[in-house]
Amino acid sequence: MTVPGLLAAAAEEFGDRVFLRVGDVTRTYRQSRRAAAETAGALAARGCRPGDRVAVMAGNRIEFVDLILGCAWLGAVLIPLNTGLRGQGLRHILREAEPSFLLAEAEAADRAVEAGFRGTLWIVGEDDVPVPGEAPAVPSTPARPEDTVFLLFTSGTTGTPRGVRCPHAQTVWWGRNVADSLRLTADDVLHTCLPLFHTNALNTLAHAMTVGATCVIGERFSATRYWDQVAESGATVVYLLGAMAPMLLAQPPGLHDRSHRAWRGLSPATPASAWQPFRERFGVTLVDGFGTTETNLVIGSTPEAQRPGHIGTLRDGFSARVVDEHLAPVPDGTAGELVVRSHRQFAFSTGYLGGHERQPASWRRTGDRVIREPDGSYRFVDRVKDVIRRRGENISSYEVESAVRSHPAVADAAAFPVASELAEDEVMVAVLPRPGSVLDPRDLVRHCERELPAFAVPRFIETVPELPLTETGKVRKTVLRERGVTAAAWDRATGVSPVVRPQPG
Structure with missing residues (x-):
C-alpha cells in the first residue's frame, strides 16, 4: 500500500511492458523502477533525505515524472506547484510548504526566487538537475501506508489554497478505484494532457501501474490539436475535465474527430447536454465520478452504466x-x-x-x-x-450554466451572483460563443426561459472572448464576481448595457 511497493510489484509482474511515454522518452516497467531508484540516489547525493520536501514547478516532462517516483522511492515528500502561481499566491504556498528543494523551469524559478524561495534550486535543462543514471540506485526507504507522499495544494478558487497531506495508500486506492471504474486492462494506453500538479494527472501513474497499462503524459490541452495528439499516442483511454468536453464540441468537425483508438474517458463534471453529442461525434463514452484532492473516487460510474447529468x-x-x-x-x-x-x-x-x-x-x-x-x-x-440566492430561492450556477451551454451558439458559460438593487443577488452569465456564431442575448434569454424556472433566468449576459481559467481548466469565478457587471454586459431588465455598479464584498 505504498507508491514504491506499487511500482516494484508492477515491475515484477509486467517487466518489459511499456509503462511510460513522456515526450521522446519511453520506459518499460522494469526500467521505470530502476529510474526511480537512481533518481532517489541522485537526490540523496544532493543531500535530500527521507521526509524532506521537494517542490516542482514545471510542465509535463520526464524530469517531473522522475521526481514523482524518485521522491516516493526515497521517502521524500513531493510538492507539485501550479505553474501559473506568482506573486502573493506563490509567496503564501512557499511559506506554508517550506520546501528545501525546488525543480523549476527557468521563468518559474525566477518567480519562485522573487517570492522568497531560498532552498536548493534546480533549473530544468541545467546540469545540476537530479536525473537517473548519474548516481547508483538505492533501495527504497521503508514507508508506511499513512506516510505523506504528496503535498498537494487546493486550487484556491473559493478561498486560500490549503496544503493537503496525501498518504501513499491514498494513491494506491486511487489506482484501484479508477482502474475498476474505467475497466482498465494491461492492453490499455492512457493519455492525459492534464497538468501533473493536479491530482487527476498525478494519479494516472497509479491507474496504469495497477493493471500494467501504458501511461502517456501529453502536452498541455489544446482543443485544436487534441485529437491528433490522442491519435499519435495510440490511446484507448483519455482523461478530461468537464469544461473540456464543450470546448472540443465547439471545434469545427473534421477527419481527426475519429482518427483515434480511444473509446472511453474519465471526465468529471461533464455537462449532461454534452454527453451524447460527445459519444456520437468522437466515439468516446465519458465516465463521470466524484473525487477530490482530499478524498478518492467515492462516487462513480462505468462505461456500461451511465446516466448523463449524474456523477x-x-x-x-x-x-x-x-x-x-x-x-x-x-x-x-x-x-x-x-x-x-x-x-x-x-x-x-x-x-x-x-x-x-x-x-x-x-x-x-x-x-x-x-x-x-x-x-x-x-x-x-x-x-x-x-449558490446564487435570488428572491428567496437558491439557484444552482451549475444548472444555469447547463441551460446556457445547451444553446447552439454557446461554447461555454459561467454563472455567478452580482449585486441587486434589492436584497440578495442577481444572476449573471459570462458566455463564450462558438467560433463563427453571433449570440443574441434576447434569444439566449428566450432559450433559458424554456429550460429554467423564471427566478433562475439570467438578468445580465456578457459575451466574452475567453473565460478566466485555472491551469486545470476550472473557471475562476472569484475573478468574475470581483469584476461584476461591466459596461459590456446586457441587462435583461432594461434591454441595454448598464452602467458599472458596486459589487458585493
Whole structure:
C-alpha cells in the first residue's frame, strides 16, 4: 500500500511492458523502477533525505515524472506547484510548504526566487538537475501506508489554497478505484494532457501501474490539436475535465474527430447536454465520478452504466450522506452538502498542512451540493459557495450554466451572483460563443426561459472572448464576481448595457 511497493510489484509482474511515454522518452516497467531508484540516489547525493520536501514547478516532462517516483522511492515528500502561481499566491504556498528543494523551469524559478524561495534550486535543462543514471540506485526507504507522499495544494478558487497531506495508500486506492471504474486492462494506453500538479494527472501513474497499462503524459490541452495528439499516442483511454468536453464540441468537425483508438474517458463534471453529442461525434463514452484532492473516487460510474447529468453511485468501501447546514441528513431528492467517509484505511488524505491529523474513519465535508436520487444515483448541483440566492430561492450556477451551454451558439458559460438593487443577488452569465456564431442575448434569454424556472433566468449576459481559467481548466469565478457587471454586459431588465455598479464584498 505504498507508491514504491506499487511500482516494484508492477515491475515484477509486467517487466518489459511499456509503462511510460513522456515526450521522446519511453520506459518499460522494469526500467521505470530502476529510474526511480537512481533518481532517489541522485537526490540523496544532493543531500535530500527521507521526509524532506521537494517542490516542482514545471510542465509535463520526464524530469517531473522522475521526481514523482524518485521522491516516493526515497521517502521524500513531493510538492507539485501550479505553474501559473506568482506573486502573493506563490509567496503564501512557499511559506506554508517550506520546501528545501525546488525543480523549476527557468521563468518559474525566477518567480519562485522573487517570492522568497531560498532552498536548493534546480533549473530544468541545467546540469545540476537530479536525473537517473548519474548516481547508483538505492533501495527504497521503508514507508508506511499513512506516510505523506504528496503535498498537494487546493486550487484556491473559493478561498486560500490549503496544503493537503496525501498518504501513499491514498494513491494506491486511487489506482484501484479508477482502474475498476474505467475497466482498465494491461492492453490499455492512457493519455492525459492534464497538468501533473493536479491530482487527476498525478494519479494516472497509479491507474496504469495497477493493471500494467501504458501511461502517456501529453502536452498541455489544446482543443485544436487534441485529437491528433490522442491519435499519435495510440490511446484507448483519455482523461478530461468537464469544461473540456464543450470546448472540443465547439471545434469545427473534421477527419481527426475519429482518427483515434480511444473509446472511453474519465471526465468529471461533464455537462449532461454534452454527453451524447460527445459519444456520437468522437466515439468516446465519458465516465463521470466524484473525487477530490482530499478524498478518492467515492462516487462513480462505468462505461456500461451511465446516466448523463449524474456523477454515479456510491462505490464499495465508502459511505456518503447529503446533509443540511446543520449536518442533519436530508431526504432523497433534496439538495444538500455531500459528506463522505472511507472504510479503506488511509484512502483519504490525513488532513491539511498545519492542522491536526484526521482519523481515517471521520466524515469529510466536501463543499459540494448534490441530490441523491431514490435509485441511489447522485446528481451534482453546485459548489456550496457558488449558490446564487435570488428572491428567496437558491439557484444552482451549475444548472444555469447547463441551460446556457445547451444553446447552439454557446461554447461555454459561467454563472455567478452580482449585486441587486434589492436584497440578495442577481444572476449573471459570462458566455463564450462558438467560433463563427453571433449570440443574441434576447434569444439566449428566450432559450433559458424554456429550460429554467423564471427566478433562475439570467438578468445580465456578457459575451466574452475567453473565460478566466485555472491551469486545470476550472473557471475562476472569484475573478468574475470581483469584476461584476461591466459596461459590456446586457441587462435583461432594461434591454441595454448598464452602467458599472458596486459589487458585493
